[in-house]
Amino acid sequence: MDIFERMRKGELILDSDPEYPELYKALIRxxxxxxxxxxxxxxxxxxxVIIEKLTKQKIDKSTWIVPPFYSDFxxxxxxxxxxxxxxxxxxxxxxxxxxxxxxxxxPNVNIITENHSEIPELRSNVYAKPIxxxxxxxxxxxxxxxxxxxxxxxxxxxxxxxxxxxxxDSTIVAGNPAKIIRKIKSE
Numbered sequence: 001m002d003i004f005e006r007m008r009k010g011e012l013i014l015d016s017d018p019e020y021p022e023l024y025k026a027l028i029r030x031x032x033x034x035x036x037x038x039x040x041x042x043x044x045x046x047x048x049v050i051i052e053k054l055t056k057q058k059i060d061k062s063t064w065i066v067p068p069f070y071s072d073f074x075x076x077x078x079x080x081x082x083x084x085x086x087x088x089x090x091x092x093x094x095x096x097x098x099x100x101x102x103x104x105x106x107p108n109v110n111i112i113t114e115n116h117s118e119i120p121e122l123r124s125n126v127y128a129k130p131i132x133x134x135x136x137x138x139x140x141x142x143x144x145x146x147x148x149x150x151x152x153x154x155x156x157x158x159x160x161x162x163x164x165x166x167x168x169d170s171t172i173v174a175g176n177p178a179k180i181i182r183k184i185k186s187e
Contacts, residue, residue, distance in 0.1 A: 003022055007094050007126075007127075008094075008130070010095070010127055012117060012126070012127040013125060014122075014125045015124060027072055030073045033050060034069060037050045037051070037069060038068040038069070038070070047065055047066075047067060051079075054071060055075060055079070056075055057079075060080070060081040062081045063080070063083040064083075066086050066087040070091070072092050072094075073094050074093060075093070076096040077091055077097050078098040079099050080102070080135070081101045081102070083099050083103045083104075084103075086106050086109075087107050087108075088107050089105055089110070089111070094113055095113030095131065096113060096131070097111050097113060098131070099133045101135045102136040103133050103134075103137050103138075104139065105139045106139060106141035107142070109140075109142065109145075110144045111139075112147060113128045113147050114126050114127070115146075115147050131148070131149055131150070132149075132150045133145075134153040134169070135154070136153060137153065137154065137157070137167075140157055140159035141160070143159060143160060143161045144162045146163060146164050149163050150166045151166075152171060154169060155170060156171075156173070157173055158173065161173060162175075162177055162178060165177070165178075168180070170184040171184065
């Protein structure tokens with residue numbers, strides 16, 4: 001496995017790794033592309049083209065990202081159809097971020113797949129765990145999703161919440177750490 005595969009598998013990546021320069025180049029690439037995105041006005045279509053360059057994937061025309069948008073990497077972001085990402089979001093995606101169809105992401109949301117060792121001598125190094133947001137979930141303004149969580153289908157993460165554990169389908173969570181408030185009302 002190369003450094004990117006090992007990173008996606010959750011291995012602690014040391015800055016002394018012989019392949020680290022490849023990872024560093026990818027990080028610089030992501031920052032350069034998001035810098036281009038955030039440096040001036042772009043139409044919805046122009047924004048989509050820049051995000052396609054960042055993620056190295058085709059983005060459906062029904063998906064809309066409102067800049068500014070920040071990512072330290074970008075290559076492990078996967079976006080479904082009819083995804084909406086509001087302004088000021090930060091996606092740290094070394095572990096992989098998947099937003100399935102119909103996901104809404106409020107402004108200033110942080111989706112963070114990366115973490116550091118609690119061992120002081122290793123703390124400057126990073127390991128990652130993927131984040132999955134299932135169809136039609138809504139992530140409220142300024143919420144934070146931490147490494148390894150899954151947000152269930154149709155669920156709502158209340159504004160300002162910090163999600164440290166999986167959220168079941170059709171559930172509202174709120175708080176820090178986020179706790180279940182109730183099931184989604186159905187008609």
